[in-house]
Amino acid sequence: MSSAGIVDEPVLITGGGRGLGAALVRAFAEQGARVLIDYRRSRDAAEELAASIGADRALAVRADVTDERQVADLFAAGREHFGAPVGTVVNNALADFSFNGDQRSSADRIRWDEFAAQFDGTVRGALHVAQAALPGMRERGGGRIVNIGTNLFQHPVVPYHDYTAGKAALLSLTRTLAADLGPDGILVNMVSGGLLRTTDASAATPAAVFDGIAASTPLRRVVTPAEFADAVLFFASPWSRAVTGQNLVVDGGLVNG
Template sequence: MKFEDKVVLVTGASRGLGAAIARAFAAEGARVVVNYKQNRELAEAVASEIRGHRDPGGRYRPSTGVGHVPANRVSISRPRRNCDQQCTSPFEFNGDAARPRLAQVTWAAFDQQLQGAVRGALNTTQAALPRFSEIGSGRIINIGSNLVANPVVPYQDYTAAKGALLAFTRTCAAELGPRGITCNMVSGGLLRTTDASRSTPDAVFDQVAAAAPLRKVATPEDVAGAVMFFASDWASAITGQNLNVDGGLVMS
């Protein structure tokens, strides 16, 4: 799966899942744009890490398209908290009393999540469309959550935003398909290990792994592999799909 001469913009790529996706594409020869929201230093570190990669002969070659873009060009939202950030079991959260339930959650919380998930996707998609039109093809891969299909934790605002992003993904797929542009979604769950899940107790990972048919907790690299598949020529006839990468916890 090679991506030489392909330009890949990875939003939120300064850390965690985004950084793993950026590294994976760069390792396959893509010219990667490292997007970040706030931490320029981390973004620079990821970009520096992936500027040189080994060619088939074992020599390092430069990846000249690596850079970074401030996320205010993508979204005006604050950083989103991943659903696994405070998880202490598949159904309970550390400090759960502080997490607003349905009777207390505000529209402002929904708006913040929608700004990040849907407005961010809209702005990024619109920015890419002129170039996609020039080349006659394109790949859009949005990042969702398995909570949309299996809402086991009280993250109404986050889950609703990801559900809206799934609808947006499918609507884009229907409209953009005749132009040679595919639009798909990859949805993970609890990941081992990102900044968001670093404080998650080992017992929680064990519980999630035990419930998954594959008896494992997915990693950022697992999700990155699915993203790369959707971006590859192997997925040229696939659009409007949502692929859950969570060890089989959610099957659809």
């Protein structure tokens, strides 16, 4: 990517204080964006990240995306700080989850409340954020919404039933929002990763799983958060101006189609 920058508008990264979210924040900041960093629990990490970018270009705000009022306050804080509405949203916030196949709930014992928690964090959260973004995006004459998905519903190498179902529903929401918001110049897409090396969520993943997945990819390695973030930048850039309702899989070639 060019150091001249491809994004100069305010960008919201939900779950931006750590892990993949922090990589996304850094990637957008490097491309000239002013970044609104949403966090729920990782206050110290989010504020440290914002400070490293600079107070004029980054702001960390606590908001639980499942709470509609907190999301509205998040957008208001961003507009006040940056003097402009958010033009790009990356729905990255993740309900509490650990990618540890040995500890996952199997088909015979998983409970509906585990599904409900993932749907709440993934779909409800993304819906609240998208709806709160719409007035500002329409004011700007357009906008971008990028949802973070997974390749697991195409290739359930580990059957995380609840997490995968939530992300599959998010893909459906991505496509229906794209159809509904296209006339407003608002593009809605998804970027789906496989196992990333390494985020907070994948820290519990055994090394053998990383090695097995790496061996199955054409690249013979696992994608890093920084590499994944590069793909998200595409959907916020002018180069994707005719692309909406799509799901780009970024997993080193493990899943095709």
